[in-house]
Amino acid sequence: MALVPAPGVDPDWQALMAALPCLAPLRRTPQDPRYHAEGDVWTHTKLVVQSLVGLDDYAAATPERRFVLFHAALLHDIAKPATTRVDPQTGAIGQPGHSARGAVDARVLLWRSGVPFALREAVCRLIHVHQLPFYAIRGSRSGESAEMVVRRLSLELDLRELAALAEADMRGRVCADSEDVLVDIALFRELAREEGCYGQPRAFADRWTRMRYLRGEDVHPDYAYHREAGSTVTVLSGLPATGKSTWIKTRCAGLPVVGFDDAREAIGLKYGKNEGAAMHFAVDQAKALLREGRPFVWNATHLSRQMRAKTLDLLFAYGAEVNVVYLEAAEQTILSRNRKRDTTLTNAAIERMLHRWEVVSPVEAHSVTYHIVN
Structure with missing residues (x-):
């Protein structure tokens, strides 16, 4: 908790680098200038953290939830050094799968550091899906509707924290469509409010209906689905x-x-x-x-x-x-x-x-x- 900054306060970057040597490779990791004209991953990470601590969501959070938000922002791109690929023909830079890999890397790091399970997993779940609010409103890459994305994610994490992390991630970069994406993140927040799951899990008629819905069956969350007999x-x-x-x-x-x-x-x-x-x-x-x-x-x-x-x-x-x-x-x-x-x-x-x-x-x-x- 000692390294988690107060709202509006810049972190002690030198102390963070000393405490977390895994941050050092971020300085040497390039990014595609189309989406990250600000520069390398460490430059982006610092801008994201600085944006986060200036948000109202961060100021309103309890110390424990600030811990979650801060570490999710600090580690959200921790796997980019390991996943960076440069196209030998075009020079295009990509980091495929960095969110999922980053969640695993953060899990091992925080587990070994003795971070309590609930806080650790909150951080890791945010890292795993930190980009979803960018495109959920326009249609997720998996083909899920925006409603499905919001309902499912609300059962796994706090959508207020996810939206705050996504907003900070977008404000901490230089790219052509940043304003459009910020609008999409705001719409993501509004959809979550409409669904009654902004800061709480989306309610379902019962757990049988919930699982049928999450597994892609054509059922409505608010109407109980008949349970099949089985083991x-x-x-x-x-x-x-x-x-x-x-x-x-x-x-x-x-x-x-x-x-x-x-x-x-x-x-x-x-x-x-x-x-x-x-x-x-x-x-x-x-x-x-x-x-x-x-x-x-x-x-x-x-x-x-x-x-x-x-x-x-x-x-x-x-x-x-x-x-x-x-x-x-x-x-x-x-x-x-x-x-x-x-x-x-x-x-x-x-x-x-x-x-x-x-x-x-x-x-x-x-x-x-x-x-x-x-």
Whole structure:
């Protein structure tokens, strides 16, 4: 909190550079002058932070929410050095995927720095979607309507903070269409107000309707959708050695357990060997339980959203009620536990997993709970 500036006050840039060496490469990272005529990424980042601390949203925020806003602005382009690509023919500069990669990089950095889970994830969620208010009104790149974007995002983060970050991001650059984009951000705010989700989650008739809507079905958020009969499935998510198996023993005793680790053991595979066979074994087990409508637990790391989607899509296809339980522990706790386990998974392998670590979002299942142990 000590480095978070008061409203209207310039940060201590020298202290920030000393505390966060990962900022240094931003000075050496170029940007496309069509969108960033102000210069390199560090120049842009400083302008964004300076714009942010001058906004009314920042002045009105509590100290904790200023922490979130400030770090989201400071780290919003943290992955640009790693994602920069220069076209050898045209010289055009691009940083594809820098928002998603930046959220992961910020997560690892803030986790190792001991930032509380809720504040850390608020920062990371903002970084992940910090550009969405630029074009949501005109139609998102995924094809979602503006209403869908606003409704979905409100379940994941505070739209007041997202709009403030987007406004600061646009004010902290020099580009031809900045005024037009600022108008679009203002319209994004107004749409969120109309939807009743500016500063709070959008209300839905119930969680069944919410999941049907979020998964693209033609249902209205305000009218309850009939629930299909199916299994109730608890899906575990989290890094290895965060206590998933212990959680199952204490909370779900007697329920069938499906998982890749269990599948490996059943068919005699070491970690990382013939993952396809383990996956097919687990999926076949799950399908049998789903056909019978039985409750069960799916135990796996499910570390990235892409990997979770493979499991969740299967469960939703069978009409299951899906409740995700995310577990997390401090890094030294995880590494210490893993050293003591009878496993072929090394600590070095766990550390390599961090580059795809995406904490489960509230929009991914009927319910999501977080169990954090330090």
